[in-house]
Amino acid sequence: MLFTKGEGTYEIDFVKCTVSPSQMYFMVPGQVHSWDLTGDNDGYIINFSSSFFHSFLLSPEYLKQFSFLAGIVDGSIITLPENLRQEITAVFESIIEEAQLKHRVNRDMIRVLLLRIFLTINKHLGSRPEQKVTGSKVILIRNFQNLVEQHFHRLRLPRDYATLLYITPNHLNALSKDILGKPAGEVIRERVLLEAKRRLIDFDLTISEVAFQLGFNDNSYFTKFFKKYGGITPEEFREKHS
Structure with missing residues (x-):
């Protein structure tokens, strides 16, 4: 989920967060969440099943490399810098366009675009000093x-x-x-x-x-x-x- 406009609070697994534009939230099945939004809010939400990529990726464990998909609240709320927010927003818009076409081939394009979001975020996290422990x-x-x-x-x-x-x-x-x-x-x-x-x-x-x-x-x-x-x-x- 990406907020592009709005304010309020959002609670994930009993941890309360203050909503602000350019925030991305990643959630996994089983997490408890609730909203308390005020004012005019806007953004993007994508829901997909855990099996959505199974027929597309050789390794079913592929998504586990992304720390923000581990279901740990501290690592699943990310504030995007302006240049990255614009890039991610453009990908969300492309996903919406592909979804509206309702063609089987477009499901693969949506998978590619979702992976692009994950890889872009992962690259951003890897550039932060606190994320440089590797190997x-x-x-x-x-x-x-x-x-x-x-x-x-x-x-x-x-x-x-x-x-x-x-x-x-x-x-x-x-x-x-x-x-x-x-x-x-x-x-x-x-x-x-x-x-x-x-x-x-x-x-x-x-x-x-x-x-x-x-x-x-x-x-x-x-x-x-x-x-x-x-x-x-x-x-x-x-x-x-x-």
Whole structure:
């Protein structure tokens, strides 16, 4: 999503952001989001399925190279400089033109244009000083984040992921602190806490059901975990978002 005009707030996974022109937001399936926009707003939104590129790209893992598609809020909100905003806006306009033609071949053109947006943003991020850590370290951390996404329901310790990555827990922690600014254990806990928040706003589920789905066999332990790392109890969180 690209804002070209407007103001207000936008909340993704319970993180509130101030909307301003030239901001791009990337979201992935499962994220919780809400709007509180004021005034005259304009921009572009594109929704596509996770399988949209499968028949087009040789590697189904291709999109995982883009950090802004990892579902981590801090890395998925990008403010574009003016020259880049103009370039990206032109690509959005081209996508709209192709979509209106409603021809099978044009779906491939839309895929090409979407990839152009991703590659252009990725190139922009790579030019920023804070993004210049590259090579095997970044690959390891991305693999760690992907593994956490797959296994956080049942694997809660850094050593579990270090084993899957064929490195030591100390090495994983050092890499996590160096690149993500936090230890590996915190990355895992934050993912569990986020999923708990996502499920707690589904009022069809009881708190005990949420705890069980996340691998907490003891409801009281889930409450202690949530309050320790979330600052409030699950009941208070649910009431706050009712």
